[in-house]
Amino acid sequence: MRTGALITVARKNRAAKGSAARLSLITICVLAALAAAGCSGEKKTETAASKPEEKAAPAVTKIDPATAATVTGKVKLDGKRPAKKSINMSEEAECRRLHKGAVYEESVVAGADGGLAYAFVYVKSGLEGKTFEAAKEPVKIDQRGCTFQPRVLGIRVGQTLSVSNSDPVSHNIHPMPKDNREWNQQQPPQAPGLEREFARPEVMIPVKCNVHAWMRSYIGVVDHPYFAVTGEQGVFELKGLPPGEYTIEAWQEKYGTLEQKVTLAASASQAIEFKFKGE
Amino acid sequence: MRTIILSAALMAAAIFTSCSTKKPEYPAAEATPKPLGAVVEIKAPLGLPPVPVPAGNPPTAETIALGRKLFYDKRISVDATISCASCHDPKFGFADAKQFSDGVGGKKGGRNAPTVINSAYSTLQFWDGRAPSLEKQAEGPMGNPVEMAHNAPDVEKKLSADPVYRAEFDKAFGPGPITYEKASMAMASFERTVLSGNSPFDRYLYGGDKKALSAGAIRGLAVFRDAKKGNCAVCHSVGEKDALFTDNKFHNLGAGMDAKGELTDLGRFAVTNQEADRGAFRTSMLRDIAQTAPYMHDGSLKTLKDVVDFYVGGGNSNPNRDKEIKSLDHLTKQERADLVTFLESLTGELPSNVGPVQ
Known part of the structure; x- marks a missing residue:
């Protein structure tokens, strides 16, 4: 005017x-x-930063606890366990000082009976069209002893990933997704924690540290609560599933993926086993 | 027609008024002050180019001496607790060892105090380049509410109450009232003498002394300059005859992110409103850098190793990260350590007469 x-x-x-x-x-x-x-110039507001309007959340699928089913099982390594490999941290004296003895690489961690740790097991299909209550607690990843702790983790779409650095050196965490936004951020010693989230399902997102080449982690992002990371014995449990047909997948960083179909009756508890072939 | 003229005039007046409220108050304009004494040449040490000097404020022995005194005088802050040197302390390379400096009444600034050293060569002053000259820069902190929180008339009144200052201002600028502008000019002239050169690096590269640098620093210099290694010199320029270690430009490295990965300080963008300047800050000059910890505009990095690791990591991702900022994870442990050794070789010699007046 x-x-x-x-x-x-x-x-x-x-x-x-x-x-x-x-x-x-x-x-x-x-x-x-x-x-x-x-x-x-002084009056301009920042329009570029404004976010698109959030859509109304669809109704949460009700799961009847009386009929909910469970899948339990074990991920095993069939065959020879690869020899343990120690990580060479001599590139960073401060890192080496954090460990008394050798630090072993964790791409294959198998128990005495072949149980494989750090396998990510999740419902790959069968939950389409369902919506689940959002996760409230953040999932934590720590940079400790110049390794990522834990090695493998699962997280929901939109759930907070809180990233900390407990080390006396700088780390620069760098997830390398294909379907999500790639980012990296440095945390010098005593830096405050980061809070990030992933917008889309993706199994798995490799994570590296841009400063320390040996550091690795893998993040499985899913849009439902039915996932687990196996512990030392290779055991997992997916509970509270509505009865139905599902494809369950197990992912292991060295051996790839295996999947199985399961049909769960009301209140069923079904045990399955995944066997990865070693060398 | 007359109504239109009137309304246009009113409109113009209104717009001017709304603008002028944002600007600092300057004393009623008398003639622009001019230094009175003989112009002195500020000699640049080995490794630095000739010192640029503005036509309106040629340095004289009197203005430099006056500026030096003002620089260390706490009376220019509102409660006489803080001088320029409180945050630009010669003990810490004319910077502050704190992440954020303390202003009057325990107030804190939001950026790490940049060094005064070699600021004579900065084409724009402050981290965001909002001052076009050292003269204009000097006015900033005096009036900044979280720094010295003083206003021009009160500074003038306080200084004018001191007969020694009256005599010194008269000697420097000729008889007349003490003004904020004269004080800023004198401080700028003093700051132009705070030069650091003739460092081991300068003696090695420009002085022909091949023993001036350690083997590690020489390797570090090579990594620093090699576009395929550190590529640091792409912004921290090293010339044929001298090295300012800055391109006098503004870059976004992603330093200063909040937990969610948003920039906490828009830097140059707040001055220019240019999208490309979002989160960009002036390239630091690196000289005497071993003495000016902590580092980056937000003082978030405590050691030179953290700084090198920051670049090794490729800074922090954000939509405006400078295209030259890429992960340097190809640098070996030795090369990273050599970069730190090289940076430590940039500690030079300051003139003997830039400290507090005894």
């Missing part, structure tokens, strides 16, 4: 040249325009 008025005035003046008063009017207009331009 204001600019329009000024232009009109200026145009009127252009038609009748000569008068000193009119010249001064032009000067005033030009000055006003310049002043307005000079000021406008």
